[in-house]
Amino acid sequence: MKIATCLPAVVALATGLLVSCAAPPVTKVPVSFSASSADKSLGGQLLANVNSYRAAKGRNALVRNPGLDRMAQEHCEFMRLNRGKFSADGGKNVSHLGFEGRALKARSYLNITTLAENVAVAKTTSMPSFVRMWSNSKGHDYNMSASWTDTGIGVLVDKDGTVFATQLFGTPVLNRMEMADRLHQY
Numbered sequence: 001m002k003i004a005t006c007l008p009a010v011v012a013l014a015t016g017l018l019v020s021c022a023a024p025p026v027t028k029v030p031v032s033f034s035a036s037s038a039d040k041s042l043g044g045q046l047l048a049n050v051n052s053y054r055a056a057k058g059r060n061a062l063v064r065n066p067g068l069d070r071m072a073q074e075h076c077e078f079m080r081l082n083r084g085k086f087s088a089d090g091g092k093n094v095s096h097l098g099f100e101g102r103a104l105k106a107r108s109y110l111n112i113t114t115l116a117e118n119v120a121v122a123k124t125t126s127m128p129s130f131v132r133m134w135s136n137s138k139g140h141d142y143n144m145s146a147s148w149t150d151t152g153i154g155v156l157v158d159k160d161g162t163v164f165a166t167q168l169f170g171t172p173v174l175n176r177m178e179m180a181d182r183l184h185q186y
Contacts, residue, residue: 042155043069045127046165050144050151053131057145065170067110068152071102072166076156079121079164102168112150112170116143119166125157130165143169 051061099117106112118140120130134140144167152168 042125042127042157042163042165043153046130046153046155046167047151049127049131050167053135053144059145059147060149062148062151062169065110065112065150065152065172068106068112068150068168068170069154070152071105072152072154072168073156074154075102075117075119075166076154076164079119079166080156080158080162083121083158083162106168106170110170111172111174113173114170116146116148116169117166118143118169119164121162121164123161123163125163130163143167147171 047062047064054061096117096119102117103115106115118134120133122129122133131144134144146169148169149171150169152166152170154164154166156164158164
């Protein structure tokens, strides 16, 4: 779990499971930008499970943001390519490395000033398992439960069945002109 704001980045616990030695060819899971429960991709299933979790806590459903989706998918590919090389709290196959860069991109290109990230690696395509892993970590649970509006999801299944998942959370902010327009002051 990582959170970055305009202030210094806050670094927290990363959750990860499983080990693998080699980095065999990868099976890329298509990124889907649908937020409907009819989306049967692994990313769609993860979103549906996170949104169900949020609903149980009285939170609104998250909407997929294509820019955050791309960043999340790229991070999954990075973790796959570098598996076994990380030494973070979560294990050798999972990392938040590069999060500050993703937060800067989100701020610069998507107008998202606060960004959070959950990452996990497992030997299962069961998306409820990923939500359970994250809900058992205070920081990851906070990310899933906070008052975000947008999300980006990346899921990648390696040839050996190892699944890499990244979920980014953020809320775009309105610039002054957009805010004035909404308040009918422009």
